[in-house]
Amino acid sequence: MGEDGAVTSAPQRPEGPFPMPRLIATDLDGTLLRDDQSVSPRTVAALAAAEEAGIEVFFVTGRPARWMGVVSDHVHGHGLAICANGAAVVDLHGEPEFVRVRPLERTVAISVVEALRAAVPGITFAVELTTGITYEPDYPPFFQDPGAHVATAEKLLYEDAEGSAEPVLKLLAHHAELAPDEFLTLARSAAGDYASITRSSPTALLEISGPGVSKASTLALCCAERGISPAEVVAFGDMPNDVEMLGWAGTSYAMGNAHPDVIAAASGRTTANNEDGVAVVIERILAERAAAQPRTPL
Structure with a gap:
């Protein structure tokens, strides 16, 4: 039985034979x-x-x-x-x-950060690069990345914003109080025109990628x-x-x-x-x- 009480002892699938996938x-x-x-x-x-x-x-x-x-x-x-x-x-x-x-272009990432800071007080950010991660002082620390650099998102993103720095893969946005789905709805309303915003964590942690990514x-x-x-x-x-x-x-x-x-x-x-x-x-x-x-x- 699944966590929500549904019986899941066997896969439920569409009618007809299984496709032969590649x-x-x-x-x-x-x-x-x-x-x-x-x-x-x-x-x-x-x-x-x-x-x-x-x-x-x-x-x-x-x-x-x-x-x-x-x-x-x-x-x-x-x-x-x-x-x-x-x-x-x-x-x-x-x-x-x-x-x-x-990548998430740095100028776009800066626009997202500015929009979300204005719309969601208490938000904190991390920036995922191809070379590793950096995060803000109040962001929950990454224990799998003990050597991560700590700085404000704006500081990192404005550095070499013309494109000479390592590509930004995504932004991470965290909130200590909002419910996860509420946070996602607010963020998409405030910055969804700039970037793709989703979540995969059970906590109020959002993942922000380039438009269409x-x-x-x-x-x-x-x-x-x-x-x-x-x-x-x-x-x-x-x-x-x-x-x-x-x-x-x-x-x-x-x-x-x-x-x-x-x-x-x-x-x-x-x-x-x-x-x-x-x-x-x-x-x-x-x-x-x-x-x-x-x-x-x-």
């Missing part, structure tokens, strides 16, 4: 990963089986490239991941290497380069930053622990992340594919 796109936190940040043996086996069957697997996450060690041992075939909510495509073979960057739009670019149509993609997610991707993919699954907006956007539902919901669906896809294969006469 690509599986899966979020990480709250989706592929268990709550302890591990990838279960069952999920490891399912990912390997999908790749062996010729189905590409893309990790599509809000995480920065430097936090991808949680899946580095499970990279097969292509080894690409979409990070920072679509702002970067990263090759995970060896040390993470940026293949594509879709999302998991969905970058995944669409990667698929177009491979001649893969949306109908040939199966996607998984659990939080609002997955909504566009789940709506774009031909077949999509909200996890049993998913946000209500994600459940509404997906075409099906699977079990929770701690119950290996991604693996459950992959196993069924592969079983149906095997059953559809013509049998060789003995």
Whole structure:
């Protein structure tokens, strides 16, 4: 049974046979990963089986490239991941290497900061660069980045704003008191014309990317380069930053622990992340594919 009381012992999906996908796109936190940040043996086996069957697997996450060690041992075939909510495509073979960057221009980022400071008193920011992160003194510290630089967002963004500095992948905005969805609504109202604003945290933490940059739009670019149509993609997610991707993919699954907006956007539902919901669906896809294969006469 899922956290909201819904029975999720088996995937719920659209009527008809499973599509024969060419690509599986899966979020990480709250989706592929268990709550302890591990990838279960069952999920490891399912990912390997999908790749062996010729189905590409893309990790599509809000995480920065430097936090991808949680899946580095499970990279097969292509080894690409979409990070920072679509702002970067990263090759995970060896040390993470940026293949594509879709930056948030500094002048746009400054406009977003100014608009949100005026609209939402008490807001604090962090700035995610291709080289690491910096955050403001009152922003919750990043324990995974103990050497992060502390400064105001304006100070960092105005430095080399003409383009000579490292690309900005996204802004992070935090509020200590607002409810997460209320914060998201306020921010989109104040600055949604400047940038893409979403969230993936259970706290009031927003993620702000360049206009039109999302998991969905970058995944669409990667698929177009491979001649893969949306109908040939199966996607998984659990939080609002997955909504566009789940709506774009031909077949999509909200996890049993998913946000209500994600459940509404997906075409099906699977079990929770701690119950290996991604693996459950992959196993069924592969079983149906095997059953559809013509049998060789003995």
